[in-house]
Amino acid sequence: MSRKPFNDHYEQVIVETFLESDLSDNDYFLLFCLLHEYEFRQTSNVKVYGLTQRGASAILAALWSATHFKDEIPDKKKNPESDYTHWYWKWNTDWGQYEHSKNLNAAEIASLDKLKSQILEHGLIKLILKDDDL
Numbered sequence: 441m442s443r444k445p446f447n448d449h450y451e452q453v454i455v456e457t458f459l460e461s462d463l464s465d466n467d468y469f470l471l472f473c474l475l476h477e478y479e480f481r482q483t484s485n486v487k488v489y490g491l492t493q494r495g496a497s498a499i500l501a502a503l504w505s506a507t508h509f510k511d512e513i514p515d516k517k518k519n520p521e522s523d524y525t526h527w528y529w530k531w532n533t534d535w536g537q538y539e540h541s542k543n544l545n546a547a548e549i550a551s552l553d554k555l556k557s558q559i560l561e562h563g564l565i566k567l568i569l570k571d572d573d574l
Contacts, residue, residue, distance in 0.1 A: 449482075449564060450475065450491065451499045455506045457562045463507075470552045471503075472496050472531055473541045474559070474568065481567040497527035 454471065463471075475496035480488045491499070504521040505514050514522035521527075531537050544552065556568050 450480070450488075450495075451502050453559060453562050453564050454499050455503050457558050458503055459506055461507070463503075466548065467551065467555065468500055468504075468527070469530070469535045469540070470548060470555055472500060472527065472535070473544075473552065474555060475499055476531075477541060477570065479567075479569045480565050481569070482564055483566045493528055493531055494524060497524040497531065500524075500527040 454475070458471075461467075476490045476493060478490055482488070490496075501522055501524045505519075508514065508519070509522070516523040559565055559568065
């Protein structure tokens with residue numbers, strides 16, 4: 441029996457949950473925060489702590505590619521969002537990384553809660569906890 445690495449499960453949940461969504465840049469930032477700074481507990485009670493920056497970036501790249509190029513492979517030079525380095529760079533520069541994620545405004549907190557609820561509706565994840573709350 442072959443088993444998928446958990447990153448593949450994260451990717452599956454995120455892509456399936458948000459495939460038909462029109463996510464903003466801020467939504468991608470908040471998804472990055474969830475993937476990187478939160479613990480996800482599967483329905484099977486497996487606990488997975490926040491992914492690395494690269495792991496979270498790779499999942500955002502997969503989501504962006506899936507929503508913009510349904511059945512084709514994007515050209516990473518023409519579509520930098522399809523490469524993890526785009527999201528890794530945004531986290532470490534444009535988005536302000538931890539300084540921003542630790543100081544979300546009220547609208548961002550509400551959006552983050554909405555994204556968490558959507559992920560929980562998928563069914564594979566039963567709980568999402570902030571690493572600081574563990």
